[in-house]
Amino acid sequence: MSGIGGKVVVLAESWIGTPYRHQGAAKGIGCDCIGLIRGIWRELYGGEPEAVPAYAPDWAERSGEDRLVDAARRLFGEPVPMGEAQPGDLLLFRWRPDCAAKHVGILAEPEHFIHAYEQTAVTRSALVPSWRRRIAAVHRFPAIGRD
Template identity: 80%
Template sequence: MRADGARIVALAETWIGTPYRHQGATRGVGCDCIGLIRGIWRELYGEEPEPVPAYAGDWAERSGDDRLLDAARRLFGPPVPVSEAAPGDLLLFRWRPDCAAKHAGILAGPQHFIHAYEQCAVTRSALVPGWRRRIAAVHRFPQNLNKTGC
């Protein structure tokens, strides 16, 4: 496992059990899937790269834009082939091929990922075929991590 990947997985694991809260981004208090990624980003780099506008629970259906994929490309760079996904990578999911990506998680190992799951909490889930076939993109966190953090 890459050193940065191991560090990202370790950070994500500290969020496990955080209650699901739409638009939340605070470990132990509440977060959604985007908030989990935002919180990990803050721990790695010290601050978020841009403000996150308010969004409804069904934002991906309403806008018609693939805003999550666009933001991932802008902030994380080009996607990595799914076959090259490694622990610590950002996974983006879409529910159907004709829908925008709407869910995010952190690959924790070849068969598991960590994500904030609605009506649950931040949890480690098996990357079963039903999840695996919904992967829309894989991205690596940018290099030059803040070495003073966790």
């Protein structure tokens, strides 16, 4: 694995074991799924992707907007087809088809992804059918220089 995807996977793996903390974004101290992506972004590009306003645990249910999908398009560009997903790609998940996307992770290999999961820590999980069918979008991290 090389290029940007390989770098993203290595960085995501370095976060494994970080405790779950709502709105956190600090490796080894605490993060939620959005904080994991923010931390990887900082390590890749040197700064926050954009200011993240405070959000409640039920933010996706209350807003009526698909803010996670909108942010992914702004920062990562248009989604790629699931059939073209590669290690290091960002995975967005919806709990139900009629709800906003509310969870994100990093594809580590075709059958596993890394994510910060509530009541646990950053972990590598099997991309079993119950997770796979909830994928709302796949995005690729922007290249760095010659990646």
